[in-house]
Amino acid sequence: MRRTSRLLAAATAAAALVTGALIATPAQAAPTPLSQGKPVTTSSSEFDWSNGTRAVDGDPGTRWSSGWADDQWISVDLGSVQQIGGVTLDWEAAYASGYRIEVSDDGAAWSTVYSTTSSTGGDENLAVTGTGRHVRLTATQRATQYGVSLWEFQVFGTTVTPPTGDGTLLSYKKPATSSTQQHDGNCWECGPDKAFDLDPASRWATSPDTGWTDNGWIAVDLGATAHITSVVLQWDPAYATGYDLQVSDNGSTWRTVHSTTTGKGFKETVPLDADGRHVRLQLNKRSGAYGYSLWEFQVYGTGGAPTAPPAEPADPDFDNLRLVWSDEFNGAANTPADTAKWKIDAGVPQNGEEQYYTPSGNGFHDGNGNFVLEARKQTYEGRTYTSHRMNTAGKFHAQYGRFEARVKVPEGRGLWPAFWMMGTDFLEGRPWPYNGEVDIMEFIGQDPTHSFSTLHAPAYNGAGGYGGSYTLPDGSKLSAGFHTWAAEWDSKGIRYFLDDREVFYAEKSVVESTRGPWIYDHEFYLILNLAVGGAWPGPPDASTPFPSRYVVDYVRVYQ
Structure with missing residues (x-):
């Protein structure tokens, strides 16, 4: 491209x-x-x-x-x-x-x-x-x-280069122990193993059952003696301001190799020059009223008995991309979406929305190379409005690349079109927002000059999601014509574009050091939908035009 x-x-x-x-x-x-x-x-x-x-x-x-x-x-x-x-x-x-x-x-x-x-x-x-x-x-x-x-x-x-540790990752999937662990409705199965699984959406937390205290610990057995060159800690908001890093040859006699009373939370990379088989984080001072919680505890160095983590795909070369998936929507007039590419989401809405997503009728080709998602004011299954939503779950999943759609958004109070992605582990039962959500484009019909791009994760979601809003250079209405939204995603972050003009950059190292874990290094699937009402835009009113059309010229993915 x-x-x-x-x-x-x-x-x-x-x-x-x-x-x-x-x-x-x-x-x-x-x-x-x-x-x-x-x-x-x-x-x-x-x-x-x-x-x-x-x-x-x-x-x-x-x-x-x-x-x-x-x-x-x-x-x-x-x-x-x-x-x-x-x-x-x-x-x-x-x-x-x-x-x-x-x-x-x-x-x-x-x-x-x-x-x-x-x-x-x-x-x-x-x-x-x-x-x-x-x-x-x-x-x-x-x-x-x-x-x-x-x-x-x-x-x-x-x-600054993103801190990734110095040497080989030694702690992945290694046996872990801790002073306590949480297992309740607030943190389900938050055992110490979750800090060593390279899953930034799972975490270890200390138990509240006996009362949260300043003293606690979590340790890992590297399997053999290692030379440890660094430790990376990705904290939940319940972090330690005071802690020691300790090593041991036998798991019982410990030597302190690093100590601090000024821990800052978020992501901390600690250089070390130490030898041992066991590594322990001894926690001495809480940052707040709760206990301690870590998304990741990574030990790097040489030796040990490391287990190789799954290989990640190579980063795309965004100046030399090839088209790997697309829908140009060239179907005959009034025909539904191609079922080889799209799954229709039928059912009741989320987020306080007022529409019912119908299994057919509200999504169709217009015969002119576009697909229409149409919101109507009509009674259906006890709802006042109907609309359309479809996704590529089970049809097309991808990690990294350029994800692009050319669309025309509808104007009107309470209308909420979107082009976005969900982590595929949602399909396997992992709940939102632990699976990750990438909103490439959201638009609120009563604010026709602004668009929004946002990330959602366990540590930042909903109204607290990480993202930004932006306008066209001349401030004109986005609803007045077709525009192209895109996201370029690799292992370093996600760049968002409107008409090929970069409007926001979610940089992985920045998110990790200021908001929380980066949970987007796995496969996602695509979603198109037009919602009516909801917690964000509020309800439609008498001025809202019905039917309203969210028109999609194409969706393309490049890698």
């Missing part, structure tokens, strides 16, 4: 911070600053020609200058999660004697990684380490009566 230029999507990044110190040259400086040419915001600009972009343009003859007040700031958006290795400030004569360097995961909540009250201006090269997307300089004290002014504000470093 031919690719067009892409816009950088908004994404969230966690900040892991370490206070820096003043040195002669930037630590881990890259040849080109990460900040060069990136979007900038400022508290103020003294002149139009001295705006914030002048400080990140790589031209030492242009500058940013602020209004004449303290607490002025300049912030650069690096665009994605970055490893920050240094910050260079090239001050004009109007410098700040006091300032902070801050980082943020979302551009709203800031943490300080460097501060001073004794700057003398000139060229300053700061060793500022940590990870984050946004970097801000806040001038707390001016050195002159004017504002503050920078020729250059440069951020150095390298892109």
Whole structure:
């Protein structure tokens, strides 16, 4: 497929911070600053020609200058999660004697990684380490009566690679034990083995039966002596702020090889240099009122007696794709969907919706190369409205690739068309949202200029799903014509597109470090539906047109 230029999507990044110190040259400086040419915001600009972009343009003859007040700031958006290795400030004569360097995961909540009250201006090269997307300089004290002014504000470093552990995965499917385990309606069969199964939607949790306490543990037997190089912990919200990592030769005498009192939860990768057959996470301090819970506890290194996990498919080359499945909907007028490709979902709705999905009649070819999902105001099986839903369950499943549909969405209060995917383990009995849901396109009929793309998982779902909304560049109605929605999905994340313009990027490493487990590395199937009413759009009203049509030109999958 031919690719067009892409816009950088908004994404969230966690900040892991370490206070820096003043040195002669930037630590881990890259040849080109990460900040060069990136979007900038400022508290103020003294002149139009001295705006914030002048400080990140790589031209030492242009500058940013602020209004004449303290607490002025300049912030650069690096665009994605970055490893920050240094910050260079090239001050004009109007410098700040006091300032902070801050980082943020979302551009709203800031943490300080460097501060001073004794700057003398000139060229300053700061060793500022940590990870984050946004970097801000806040001038707390001016050195002159004017504002503050920078020729250059440069951020150095390298892109963070998703932490996957160092060495061979040694702990997969190995015997596990724990101090307690939960088994009730809130966490069914949450035994210690669930932390070592490479299933990010299953977890271990301590039992509430005897009261949640700070002391607890979970351990794994690697099967033979190993050299352990790292441990990866993917926490549920019930994480430990204080814990020790311990090793043992016999499972009874333990040696502490790592200790912390500042655990942050989400995904933590701990480098180690230790030897032993058994590895134990000794839990000392809870982050909240509950016990402890881990989605994954992975041990990496050499030796041991590792069991090889199932091989994952290769990532697609999105610049060189081939069509592997499609429906062009070229059937004769009024004929139903091709049963070799689609299964019709008939029955009562979900999410408080008001329609009944009929087994036939509401979905049909129009004879012009389109398929129509039609919502009607008619009484059927005790419901006031009927509509259509169909999926590829048992017909076509896939992991990774480009999933694309060209559609025309209907406008009207209470109408809710969607193009989405469900994890195939749902068909085997795993309940939502543990199977994973990928919403490529959702549209609310009373808001015709916006579309939504969202991920749902155990740790983030429903109204708390991970996603974003977006519009056409000119803000016009999406319901006015056909548009193409697509998702490009690989082992690193999912990029969402509207008319081949990137509108959102769900990056795996960002989701794991800020929201919870990434549960999408397995097969999914496709779904098309048109709902009426429901918790999100609310009910239709007298202005809602019936019948309303969700028209699909094609659905295509490339790998």
